Amino acid sequence: MRKTGTKAACLLLAGAIGIGGIGLFPEARASAAKTAGAASAKTIPQVIAQVSPSVVGIIGEVPVDAADDWSGGGEEGGEGYGLAHGSGVIIRSNGWIVTNAHVVESMENIQVVTSEGKSYKVREVYSDPVSDIALIHINVTGFKPAKFVAKSETTLVGEQVVAIGTPVSLSLRNSATVGIVSGLNRATNAQYRLIQTDATINPGNSGGPLVNMHGEILGINSMKYAAVDIDNTGFTIPADTVQYIVNQLFKQHKVIRAGLGLELEESFSATVGLPSDDPLTVKEVLSNGAKKAGVKKGDVLYSVAGHRITALVDLNELMKKYVPGQAVRVLMQSEGDIVERRIVLAEE
Incomplete structure (x- = not known):
């Protein structure tokens, strides 16, 4: 990512x-x-x-x-x-x-x-x-x-x-x-x-x-x-x-690293090291797996496989448990609605 x-x-x-x-x-x-x-x-x-x-x-x-x-x-x-x-x-x-x-x-x-x-x-x-x-x-x-x-x-x-x-x-x-x-x-x-x-x-x-x-x-x-x-x-x-x-x-x-196939942006608080519960924002959808899951630019990512994600390093650490081709459930906000998506992981 x-x-x-x-x-x-x-x-x-x-x-x-x-x-x-x-x-x-x-x-x-x-x-x-x-x-x-x-x-x-x-x-x-x-x-x-x-x-x-x-x-x-x-x-x-x-x-x-x-x-x-x-x-x-x-x-x-x-x-x-x-x-x-x-x-x-x-x-x-x-x-x-x-x-x-x-x-x-x-x-x-x-x-x-x-x-x-x-x-x-x-x-x-x-x-x-x-x-x-x-x-x-x-x-x-x-x-x-x-x-x-x-x-x-x-x-x-x-x-x-x-x-x-x-x-x-x-x-x-x-x-x-x-x-x-x-x-x-x-x-x-x-x-x-x-x-x-x-x-x-x-x-x-x-x-x-x-x-x-x-x-x-x-x-x-x-x-x-x-x-x-x-x-x-x-x-x-x-x-x-x-x-x-x-x-x-x-x-x-x-x-070989697994990833969501998304370009993600941290909140300002997370970027400067302040304690933060802010989610990540999707800046770009990169993989076919993410596109097929219906993820769009501007969506907000809250959690992956039940783990709250507030910084990119959180996601990187979590992805050590997976390989490309596996699927994970993600909790997101899309167009104002809280939705769950299933994304097949891509190779970073």
């Missing part, structure tokens, strides 16, 4: 300097078998020691024209190239690593550098810029995969967290910063809701993990607010969204 208008935000990707299914990652199933409350809390040094071997640095060449748009700094490379880097998390022992799409999307000759200082050439890259999640692969086995939290819903505002990554320079790989979960379900300018943290996230931390005190990955660090007088306001892609994207990248090397 397309959004009309933009939300004022000073967001920088923390980037690089220079469907349901089987569970988050097969080798992390042990984590899914316990809740956060059942796991034993650890000290900060214990958490870092447990997770750091699963965190890697990612470095590659970036063409100068791409480097001009890079969300971070860079180092000089060969003629016409600069060097850029970010972070990643090992999710399978056979060399599969999750990172941010913006870390690798412009990179060439990508190398992964482990915590112990060994480097390996990246052989495969599958990226989803919409969610800012990417999968990369190196042909090496024997790695220690990270454990992800079983359910993002168990994350609590105020709980202590550690961010691990490669800020500023590759020589600083596997640096750790400590903070708390500052907020949940944040609707920034991202497709899905994010975790907010005050753990310091610097350029190069993108793709690295945010970890709880049980040594479980809460999510993948992605961006931060950056402006004068703004400090320690970073954002993390939650584990359940990472699961949704990664499962599809493994299966079909791309993400």
Whole structure:
């Protein structure tokens, strides 16, 4: 679903300097078998020691024209190239690593550098810029995969967290910063809701993990607010969204999203972040499924499958449960009447 208008935000990707299914990652199933409350809390040094071997640095060449748009700094490379880097998390022992799409999307000759200082050439890259999640692969086995939290819903505002990554320079790989979960379900300018943290996230931390005190990955660090007088306001892609994207990248090397086939507009209150119960307005009917359902430009959308929708991010989150071709019931107002429609979902 397309959004009309933009939300004022000073967001920088923390980037690089220079469907349901089987569970988050097969080798992390042990984590899914316990809740956060059942796991034993650890000290900060214990958490870092447990997770750091699963965190890697990612470095590659970036063409100068791409480097001009890079969300971070860079180092000089060969003629016409600069060097850029970010972070990643090992999710399978056979060399599969999750990172941010913006870390690798412009990179060439990508190398992964482990915590112990060994480097390996990246052989495969599958990226989803919409969610800012990417999968990369190196042909090496024997790695220690990270454990992800079983359910993002168990994350609590105020709980202590550690961010691990490669800020500023590759020589600083596997640096750790400590903070708390500052907020949940944040609707920034991202497709899905994010975790907010005050753990310091610097350029190069993108793709690295945010970890709880049980040594479980809460999510993948992605961006931060950056402006004068703004400090320690970073954002993390939650584990359940990472699961949704990664499962599809493994299966079909791309993400297939379901949507209503409508261009929708939020209310002014929702756009600026005010509490709002206002519905969404149909600006354009895009899919045959929506047209056949009788949806018209100017109609108002109240709920989808019984879920109240007041912001586009609400709809995006709900659509993670569906695939194109499925049908959903929507409650709308059309020409002054409250009506229920049945829409066959389109591919976004």
